[in-house]
Amino acid sequence: MLNPIHQFLLRITLSRFTEHLSKHNDVFSIVKNKNGKEKIGQHLKFNPSLKSYEARREAVAHVIKCLGNLIPGIQNELYPVTLAFGVPPFFSLERAAAPYFGIKAYGVHMNGYVEIDGEKFLWVAKRSEDKPTFPGMLDHIVAGGLPHGISCKKNIIKECEEEAGIPASISTKHTTQPWAVSYIDIEGYRYKRDALFCYDLKLPPDFVPKNEEIFDYIEEDQTDNDTNFFLCYN
Known part of the structure; x- marks a missing residue:
């Protein structure tokens, strides 16, 4: 055999x-x-x-x-x-x-939110138009693949610092335990099978993400139909 x-x-x-x-x-x-x-x-x-x-x-x-x-x-x-x-x-x-x-691949994603006057507001990112995958589309405040040789926890802390300027002093203390989402997408030559470990992180009300890589961050409600930005809230 x-x-x-x-x-x-x-x-x-x-x-x-x-x-x-x-x-x-x-x-x-x-x-x-x-x-x-x-x-x-x-x-x-x-x-x-x-x-x-x-x-x-x-x-x-x-x-x-x-x-x-x-x-x-x-x-x-x-x-x-x-x-x-x-x-x-x-x-x-x-x-x-x-x-x-x-190949089944794994990634880490994070919802970053703040609480203001009893309501929860979600930070949303917009991907660069130059990205090879999903250019110009909305994304989590932090998201990345899970490469070889690093744990989910260490990877999400690393991605927090690299993508949004979230220091380890915040991400290590206030990140929830992950939950998982799996999906399949077939397009062209690709048979994409991903499992995402998703985290929630409560951020300080005055926290503003730093545009470390390729994101634009949403701070205000947008109602213009031509814009790619919005503020998500409960």
């Missing part, structure tokens, strides 16, 4: 994407799944010669490089590939490539 790593990697990778991998048979073999007469998809198996974590990581990295612009938005950030959350990874791959290979 084959080791699980030779079976599980790309069970739900879209067949229109695996067509671009056929020449990389030194890394993968393509297995066609059948349900009666109808093909329902394809998956890939690693070449058995790739026995170590590093060998698999390097081989997949080379394939991604060869694919060029087929996978846009390369971030040089590694995502772990596992059978389940929290178990040791079999290898890691470029974050932007995860949905193309059908």
Whole structure:
């Protein structure tokens, strides 16, 4: 019986994407799944010669490089590939490539809110128009992927400082325990399977996020239909 790593990697990778991998048979073999007469998809198996974590990581990295612009938005950030959350990874791959290979990815998101006169107001961010994913769309005050080698708690504290200027003295004391949201999105060559660990953080009433990266923060109610900004409140 084959080791699980030779079976599980790309069970739900879209067949229109695996067509671009056929020449990389030194890394993968393509297995066609059948349900009666109808093909329902394809998956890939690693070449058995790739026995170590590093060998698999390097081989997949080379394939991604060869694919060029087929996978846009390369971030040089590694995502772990596992059978389940929290178990040791079999290898890691470029974050932007995860949905193309059908890899389940994880992220951390945070709702940052303030209480004013008994009402809760939610800080909302607007993504940069230059972002490769969801440009110009509204977002949480803090959001980021969960890269290899860092816990959810440490990652959300890091993202708080980097994306919104929220100091650890606030995020470590007032962040709630996370809850999880999972979703699937199929578009083009991508089969995106994400699980997000979501946190709530009560901020001081006078706190104003610092635009450390690519967000515009919403401070006032906006009613103009042409604007992308609004203030969310209970």
